[in-house]
Amino acid sequence: MTRLREPRSAGPAPARTLPGGKILVVGPTGRAALLTGAEHAAFCAGLEESDPLRARLAALGIFAGAADAAALAREEVECGRLNWSGPATHVLLASVRGSAMSPQTAKDVVDFVFSTPRPTLTLEIVDEDGRGWPAAWFAAEYARRRAEWAGRGLALVFRAPAAPPPERLAFLRGRRATVRAALSADGPPEPGRLFGAERARIVIGRGARDPEGWVDALSAARFSSVSWVAAPAAARNPAAARHYARFAARALARLIDAQETSNLRDELALGLLASRPWEVPGLDLLETLAYAPDGTVFSSEEGWEIGGTAFQLGDARTLRFQDLPAHPLVPALAAALTRETQPLCADCVYRSCCQIPPSAHFRAQGTLYGRLLDSPRCLAHMAILDSIFSRLDDEKCLKLLDKWGVDSGRFTC
Amino acid sequence: MRAVARTSVPKSVYSRSSLAAAALTLGPRARVALGGDVRRWRVAVFSEGRGDAVALLGELLNEALSHSRRQARVKEVRPFAAAVVSRLLADGFPAAVFDPLEQLEPQVGRDRREETALLLERARSLA
Numbered sequence: 001m002t003r004l005r006e007p008r009s010a011g012p013a014p015a016r017t018l019p020g021g022k023i024l025v026v027g028p029t030g031r032a033a034l035l036t037g038a039e040h041a042a043f044c045a046g047l048e049e050s051d052p053l054r055a056r057l058a059a060l061g062i063f064a065g066a067a068d069a070a071a072l073a074r075e076e077v078e079c080g081r082l083n084w085s086g087p088a089t090h091v092l093l094a095s096v097r098g099s100a101m102s103p104q105t106a107k108d109v110v111d112f113v114f115s116t117p118r119p120t121l122t123l124e125i126v127d128e129d130g131r132g133w134p135a136a137w138f139a140a141e142y143a144r145r146r147a148e149w150a151g152r153g154l155a156l157v158f159r160a161p162a163a164p165p166p167e168r169l170a171f172l173r174g175r176r177a178t179v180r181a182a183l184s185a186d187g188p189p190e191p192g193r194l195f196g197a198e199r200a201r202i203v204i205g206r207g208a209r210d211p212e213g214w215v216d217a218l219s220a221a222r223f224s225s226v227s228w229v230a231a232p233a234a235a236r237n238p239a240a241a242r243h244y245a246r247f248a249a250r251a252l253a254r255l256i257d258a259q260e261t262s263n264l265r266d267e268l269a270l271g272l273l274a275s276r277p278w279e280v281p282g283l284d285l286l287e288t289l290a291y292a293p294d295g296t297v298f299s300s301e302e303g304w305e306i307g308g309t310a311f312q313l314g315d316a317r318t319l320r321f322q323d324l325p326a327h328p329l330v331p332a333l334a335a336a337l338t339r340e341t342q343p344l345c346a347d348c349v350y351r352s353c354c355q356i357p358p359s360a361h362f363r364a365q366g367t368l369y370g371r372l373l374d375s376p377r378c379l380a381h382m383a384i385l386d387s388i389f390s391r392l393d394d395e396k397c398l399k400l401l402d403k404w405g406v407d408s409g410r411f412t413c
Numbered sequence: 414m415r416a417v418a419r420t421s422v423p424k425s426v427y428s429r430s431s432l433a434a435a436a437l438t439l440g441p442r443a444r445v446a447l448g449g450d451v452r453r454w455r456v457a458v459f460s461e462g463r464g465d466a467v468a469l470l471g472e473l474l475n476e477a478l479s480h481s482r483r484q485a486r487v488k489e490v491r492p493f494a495a496a497v498v499s500r501l502l503a504d505g506f507p508a509a510v511f512d513p514l515e516q517l518e519p520q521v522g523r524d525r526r527e528e529t530a531l532l533l534e535r536a537r538s539l540a
């Protein structure tokens with residue numbers, strides 16, 4: 001057993017100048033304070049014991065001796081990987097890219113899903129062309145029964161690019177499944193494209209325009225959440241990545257400004273602000289697993305999209321969850337997901353909440369670790385988090401965070 | 414667009430292992446050749462596809478620096494990272510718990526299997 005040394009003095013606290021000129025300072029567990037330039041200069045110069053700013057910053061846990069070490073340690077353990085109890089979201093690809101899953105394979109997949117330990121599971125069924133309906137139907141019915149038999153929580157989500165036929169929709173509603181529209185933001189957000197779904201996964205490509213219009217349309221159509229997903233081109237092309245980051249940040253700013261009227265939530269922002277790896281959408285293995293139509297298990301949907309075997313974990317028919325640590329990919333993912341070993345993340349103000357799926361890094365830059373300096377995903381996460389943290393002193397932003405159930409007290413020390 | 418790009422970099426900054434790791438990330442997009450003297454590496458990048466060799470060389474050097482910084486960082490935080498990763502791998506993947514009801518009452522298991530078989534049959538008829 002390795003003994004960790006106790007810190008003897010405070011290290012430098014990561015800081016970042018945000019749009020608007022204020023400076024964000026963050027403690028080791030993600031507690032944050034927004035300072036003026038003068039306050040930050042005083043902090044860097046050294047604060048007197050009696051300075052009120054010192055008491056404010058002490059709450060962040062950045063002064064040795066003045067921090068509640070036990071509380072900070074508790075926070076770190078509660079939010080950290082040691083408190084992980086299996087992936088939360090299981091993406092069953094019933095029909096994608098012209099292949100459809102059979103009901104028998106859907107059974108094998110659901111059986112594997114229920115062999116993972118998290119007490120409450122989300123099963124997201126993707127039926128791209130409608131040909132996966134027999135597998136989707138079976139997965140929904142069987143998963144509901146398995147949840148009931150085992151006394152476990154289950155959230156069913158059905159994802160499709162267009163409205164399912166009325167009888168299928170009635171079946172899904174009867175099973176309390178949430179319908180998630182798989183859309184592209186190329187072209188205007190006409191109401192017909194939203195087809196009465198409750199959630200949306202919207203791909204942002206080069207042609208995506210008018211984030212404010214999309215937010216307004218989704219709010220008016222009473223969507224409960226949206227996830228903006230970068231088009232594959234944004235993985236390698238810096239201009240496309242910047243376009244995506246701007247789109248996502250503007251959409252979030254619109255949400256903050258329109259929060260009184262909208263119940264729409266940004267899934268990525270919310271997942272990052274939760275500061276728990278199992279809530280960061282698409283995070284390989286820790287948040288998600290994906291199942292191809294032939295029953296192959298992947299560490300995430302993005303890992304499946306990349307193609308090849310790099311992110312394959314096995315076959316749902318034969319794979320056992322407890323055997324995963326012996327798979328070479330799993331220790332590699334666990335190491336890559338250790339933010340403290342990432343040179344840039346280690347000093348980044350967003351370290352405690354931000355995580356990038358290794359599959360996204362691999363797709364963009366060819367390594368599980370990524371190269372944060374020119375990482376498209378880091379650019380997007382920074383833009384999204386900047387647009388929230390730069391407004392931590394804005395009532396509208398705090399109201400939105402409260403509405404989303406985010407513990408904003410941690411961010412406004 | 415250039416098919417070949419060459420440069421020389423100091424060995425004190427770029428280790429052989431970091432250049433090798435960086436070359437791997439270019440994958441089939443490029444071939445990388447390494448030579449040198451006591452103090453400097455001579456690096457040549459041959460584009461194997463449509464990528465510009467100069468851009469690929471830039472990517473290689475960025476990745477090599479990133480890799481060596483990461484190795485240094487890993488060394489700094491090794492006890493912490495090792496503790497977290499080993500705990501996760503040792504305790505994070507418990508075996509599935511069997512339903513005690515099915516074990517105590519075999520009929521429950523039989524009923525459930527029968528119900529599942531009927532569902533499968535119905536699902537197949539939807540095709």
Ligand code: SF4
Pocket residue numbers: 344345346348349350351354355356372377378379381382
């Ligand atoms: S990925 Fe980028 S934004 Fe996220 S913690 Fe690392 S450096 Fe910061």
